[in-house]
Amino acid sequence: MSFERDHLAGLVAAHGPVIRVVVAEVAGSAPREVGASVTVWAEGQDGTIGGGTLEYDAVATARAMLADGRDRATRAIALGPDMGQCCGGRVRLLWERFEAGTLPEDPVFCRPVADAAPSLKVQKIEARARAQGTAPAPALVDGWLVEPITTPPAPVWIWGAGHVGRALVGSLLPLPGLALTWVDTGPERFPETIPDGVTALPAPDIAAATRLAPPGAHHIVMTYSHAFDQAICDGLLARGFSSAGLIGSATKWARFRKRLQQMGHAPAEIDRIRCPIGDKGLGKHPAAIALGVAADIVRDVARAGESAAAGDEGDRDERRLSGD
Structure with a gap:
């Protein structure tokens, strides 16, 4: 699994702001792995985190966030007691709002799930990704969700x-x-x-x-x-x-x-x-x-690729100059 930036950008271009719900942590038996995600907008969704009731509840929360303007939320869920599912595990979900100007640009997307400064381990993952193009597996590392960003071949x-x-x-x-x-x-x-x-x-x-x-x-x-x-x-x-x-x-x-x-x-x-x-x-x-x-x-x-990157940088500069 990975953060498919270009695909997400296409969804944003088509539907406006979206909420992406990603599985940030798994313990025990769960429907999907860390990095699985579903992206939600007012009239539809793309992808799946599985689990039936789990996804239904996650999508409903995402639509509520789109309506009330919240940008971010996280929740730890015990699949049996909280969702009535036969899976005996636990998951942590992360909801994040994305718009055209907030899509990540680095080769790896690292952000805190809870309040925590990036540890040395997280900093090393980011440095390796930038210097060597190393794509880490999606994981929750010292309270930070790490996802590699992929582009289409x-x-x-x-x-x-x-x-x-x-x-x-x-x-x-x-x-x-x-x-x-x-x-x-x-x-x-x-x-x-x-x-x-x-x-x-x-x-x-x-x-x-x-x-x-x-x-x-x-x-x-x-x-x-x-x-x-x-x-x-x-x-x-x-x-x-x-x-x-x-x-x-x-x-x-x-x-x-x-x-x-x-x-x-x-x-x-x-x-x-x-x-x-x-x-x-x-x-x-x-x-x-x-x-x-x-x-x-x-x-x-x-x-x-270099030309596209230069174009993206120019677009970002233009947005900064225009105040967008």
Whole structure:
């Protein structure tokens, strides 16, 4: 479990202020673990802390808090005596109000459940998260609830399941923070076993599949057909993308660039597609090409993250200047 900041931000954008109810502590048998949460707004809710009566009561409390303006509450609950549930354990719940300007920004969200200064242990958890990117498990530590903040994985679409495509999937699969979608014209193009964590998408009209990709995805185009490659590039330029690379030579790209411009795409947008890709110095073996391309993707994802972080910082500065 973790604190899904972007998901919570989406709920706030859609519904206004919300109350998030999180399981802060568990002793004995309980419906859910520490970090399980339900987010509540006036007309709905998202997520679950389980337990039937426990959740019903928690949601009712959250809606009362939305109505009366309270920002925070905590309660220790004995599931048997207090809720009439067969679980024999105890839980502590924490209710917290969130709005657009109050969402946490650090890689780990640490706050007191009761009045207590952060202990040395809590301070070390925060320092490790900032310096090393270490994500602690959700836990109540010396009176402070600690939750790692997660962001959605970066979508990476690989177009083509040939030798280089297969090598590229193998290179990217162990890397954290990526969501791999693998596209080709039919199921026979893929290996018999698709690795866990990879979404295979057979698409007879492969260019039309560009409409399924998120506009912020990263793409590598390497099909068995130049015509398919060009059609995919056309589709991506219409759809939008965070980054895109095309396998091929400078000659191939010069030809594609001219044709894409004739199809109505702006030169500046066309030039966002990188071709050739990889590192020629590594050689032409599929695994060597894949290593160079994987390095390109990692850099692209990092740049996109830095750009988004800079945008968030600018938004926060603007809110501070405007007094919001």
